[in-house]
Every structure is written in structure tokens, then in C-alpha cells.
Amino acid sequence: MSLGKATAIACSNIAFIKYWGNRDAALRLPLNNSISMNLDHATTRTTVAFDAMLNDDEIVIGDRAANAAQRVRVVAHLERVRALAHIETRARVHSRNNFPMGAGIASSASAFAALSLAATRAAGLALSERELSILARQGSGSACRSIPAGFVEWLAGTSSADSYAVQIAPPSFWDLRDVIAVVSTTEKHVGSTEGHAAASSSHFLAARLQALPERLARVRHALATRDLEMLGNAIEQDAIELHLIAMTSRPPIFYWSPGMVRVIQAVHAWRGEGLAVYFTLDAGPNVHLICEARDADSVAMRVREIPEVVQVIVNAPGDAAYLTDQHLF
């Protein structure tokens, strides 16, 4: 077995139908299927080298050593890879996002997808797309959707072996854009892991789960037929329900901020004027505006005029996670 160095790049993704709540929190087996689009301008590059000289894993995120919470999660993931490769060697891991950290853009999806690919390769393993997606899922649920390219569905499955993501359509299938409105906020962000754990305390979770099979079918159909109005209505409904469940969990979790509400109201006003744009939300203050490529400039220009919006990042459908020899060290 050759232990070496490998570097991978993975996109973050935006969920059209959200993953919210687990059947098995340790294995990250979700309550429901979810559907997403990879984001080509929100990527993580990660280099991993297993090194017999190391006494402990060395983890650098951005320019600094990982904090305690990040370290626990990354080391647990390296343990999964060491178990697969039957090795005990410690690793050096450097990871860098191409989007600003702390902007509230989900980074665990791209981070654990890139880490899964780089670490398995560095350990001398060549996993299939399905095996990589299963591995990435255990690091962060949404990361399993950043392994395949383009438009992706995470099949909830019944056990770890059948809970993974598959491509619904390649990136070139539909020239959609996700215009991310990064909204300034002073609120402390509650992590999604906590949100998943709290979801079952909301009375509304059962109603959402009941509505989902029909909504998933609608989103699949909207993607297959490139029907933005059908897609947009379904994703707005699902984003609102995610936040409804968060706010009615015990204790309640508020991701809302005045800037977020301002952008949502603007989206509805622009639609009234004939601009085809729809919003979705993550477990944070930013608003993701979904539109066709031809309307992206107009959407980005308008959203920049909203005072609470501090940055705008325009994303096309992104690629699968891939290996590169442009190492970080």
C-alpha cells in the first residue's frame, strides 16, 4: 500500500429540498431524501498527506490550526479513512475555501467532500462515487451531495450502505444561477448539527415529512422539464418550512435577520415586476436567489442595492469533487 499525498477540490451545494433531521445522528442517516445543486464558486481545496513521522494529526483550516470543535470532526473523519485503509498513520491536512470564511456560506459540505476524496487517495484507496458519498455523509450529511456533479439527490436509504447521493442531471443540463446575497448579521450562528437534533421537538416536523414525497416529485419533475416556476415555488415552500421547524423547535432556533427578510420581500416584489427569481435559505442568514443565467446580472445588480447585503457571489451548477496536483503544501 502506498501512502502519499493527495489534493481534492469540492463544491459546496445549495439544497432545493432540505436535509433537516436524522434518523441516526451518529451515522447521519437523514429523515428524508434531499435535492441540491453544486455551487461552482464556493469550493474547498484540501491536501492530505499521511506521514509516519507525525505523532498526531495536524490540521490547518485557512491560515490557522483548526479549533477544538473543527479538530474533533476532522480527526473522526480521518479515523474512518484509516479504518477503511487498515492504517494507523497520522496525517497532515490543509484546507482552504475560495469563499470568505465566516460569510455564513455552508462550508461543511465542500470541506468533508474534499477531505473524503483527498484522504482516501492519500491512503492509497480508490473509492467509487457511491462509496465516497457514503463516507462524506458521515462527516457532514450535506457533503454526500457534493461528491457527484451538477444536480443531485441524496437517497435517504435504510442503512449506511444505501444512504448516498446520485446525480439527477449534469451541470450543463440547466444553466441556473444561485446568486448568494451575503447578509450582515451580528447574531450568533447555531450549527446545523444542533438544528437536526432539535427538529423532532417541533410539532410541524411530521407535517413536513408527510408533504415531502409529493414535493420531491415536483422538484424532480421541475428539474427534468427545466420549469423554473414549478421549481421556485417548491423550493421557497421548503425553505420556509425548514425555518418554521427551526423556530418551533425547543429551544427555538432563529436564523432570521432583518436583512434576510428584506431580501425575501424584494424577491417577491421583483417577481411581481416580471423577473423570474426565487429564494431559498440555509441554516444561516444568507439568501440564495435562484434564477436563469440570463437574469443573473439583473438579480445581482438589484440585490447589491439592498443596504444589508455585504457581498454577492454568483454560482453556476458545479462539478463533481475531483483530484488535482495543485497541492496546498
Ligand code: DP6
Ligand atoms: C439547512 O449537512 O450542515 O443546509 O450533517 O450536521 O453537518 P451536519 O449538517 P449539514 O446540514 C445541512 C442543513 C441545511 C440543508 C441542506 O443542506 O440540506
